[in-house]
Amino acid sequence: MEKKNIEKRLSEYNGIIKENDELYRGVAKAFGLPDCAFWILYALRESGKTLTQSEICYAMYQPKQTVNSSLKKLEREGCIVLTEMRDRRSKEVHLTEKGVKLAEMTVDHVISAERIALAGLTDEEHDTFMKLFRRYTGLLKDSIGDLLEKQEEK
Known part of the structure; x- marks a missing residue:
């Protein structure tokens, strides 16, 4: 696989993982929980x-x-x-x-x-x-x- 494609896919993956983490952080905060x-x-x-x-x-x-x-x-x-x-x-x-x-x-x-x-x-x-x-x-x-x-x- 080309380096350009790997970089793009890694960025997409990291974005999804961080968005997922933020969903949980946000709901914990909304519930007033650390x-x-x-x-x-x-x-x-x-x-x-x-x-x-x-x-x-x-x-x-x-x-x-x-x-x-x-x-x-x-x-x-x-x-x-x-x-x-x-x-x-x-x-x-x-x-x-x-x-x-x-x-x-x-x-x-x-x-x-x-x-x-x-x-x-x-x-x-x-x-x-x-x-x-x-x-x-x-x-x-x-x-x-x-x-x-x-x-x-x-």
């Missing part, structure tokens, strides 16, 4: 079960410190309860009644909007989109892995 708190509530509601702090970090691709700060704030606000597990290093995150109501008024609506958007795709379009997005992400992961290896060699 991004991280929004994604914590989202992860808990999407999973439909209790998650540990580590599982939330993994689901959000965020550092433990960032997630922990937001969890502490949600706990102070009475939206979640953190309970120690057997190993005492891990904690489970439980929504309180207040947290459930907050999720119902916020992230549940976003999840519903996402379902409506996905329903607008045919099965074939969805499968193609996911297949190509997974493929691109895998190729990018390999390319960045190579970049990091070269960086470590310096």
